[in-house]
């Protein structure tokens with residue numbers, strides 16, 4: 311016997327990828343419901359070789375359903391997730407709504423799978439921000455060996471991380487640059503994204519950091535260790551899929567780059583591609599559709615006592631969202647629900 315599974319936000323970037331990954335990994339599904347807003351009623355989405363018609367989340371009855379993947383943004387999640395959880399359906403949420411709630415576990419299975427047991431307080435499990443998920447997969451095995459004190463990270467984030475409307479904005483703006491009279495003004499982003507980079511992801515906070523930068527610090531602490539200091543600069547780049555991160559790490563203990571490379575080679579979810587030659591590293595276009603967090607450019611930082619630099623790339627719609635959510639469901643299935 312398998313699970314009765316709901317995907318809320320099935321017409322979005324993350325929801326569609328969620329359906330792909332559930333099918334790809336042969337998650338034991340007995341019945342599946344693809345939900346979105348009333349606007350999308352009847353829209354067809356793919357689930358393996360099947361086609362599902364999208365149903366209206368607003369009128370959906372969650373009783374008897376086992377797991378609901380939510381990928382609909384924080385505002386709509388606040389309205390609908392408590393109702394699903396109340397009916398005994400475990401919510402795995404992609405929005406930021408519950409990530410910092412002490413009664414909700416924030417899970418990256420390669421890093422803190424055992425924290426999943428805290429789900430029962432609210433029947434909700436949070437999925438991290440896309441830029442955090444790939445970062446912590448790379449940091450955790452190094453932290454276990456040499457104890458990370460501080461991380462300085464600069465991100466190069468793809469537009470698909472902002473949703474399907476942002477993906478359209480990059481596409482239309484890029485085309486519009488070449489066709490007289492068809493220029494597209496910024497609408498989702500505050501400045502032109504085509505052929506440009508924007509040093510702002512999410513909104514500004516009072517101290518001048520952006521919420522995305524704050525999220526990376528807060529989530530890394532919650533997932534790995536509250537004593538790790540993280541300072542981030544998050545930048546949106548004209549890439550459709552695949553977030554990249556330049557990461558500088560300061561450790562308590564010395565960690566040789568060769569040993570770091572070996573640790574990362576053996577770490578779950580990590581693939582090391584690090585040849586010191588032209589092209590001997592991974593770029594975002596190469597990570598699309600892959601499950602791994604790729605680590606390249608591993609090198610000592612000799613300007614500080616125990617420093618290391620890394621280049622970390624992953625598919626933001628997969629490890630950064632849908633894959634991580636499905637992995638959470640797999641752990642929940644093995645440890646708690648025990649169906650399939």
Ligand SMILES: NC(=O)c1ccc[n+]([C@@H]2O[C@H](COP(=O)([O-])OP(=O)(O)OC[C@H]3O[C@@H](n4cnc5c(N)ncnc54)[C@H](OP(=O)(O)O)[C@@H]3O)[C@@H](O)[C@H]2O)c1
Pocket residue numbers: 318319320321322323324325345346347348349350367368380381382383384386404405406438439440470471472473474475626627630631
């Ligand atoms: N993209 C990423 O890399 C990423 C990574 C981590 C987390 N997330 C989070 O995942 C969530 C979804 O992101 P996305 O990139 O997939 O966004 P998206 O492409 O804009 O899709 C949004 C989805 O939510 C649905 N939706 C919106 N408001 C709704 C409502 N009131 N009732 C029912 N359905 C509603 C939309 O349905 P309609 O088509 O009917 O409007 C659509 O299916 C967000 O919370 C985002 O922060 C995204």
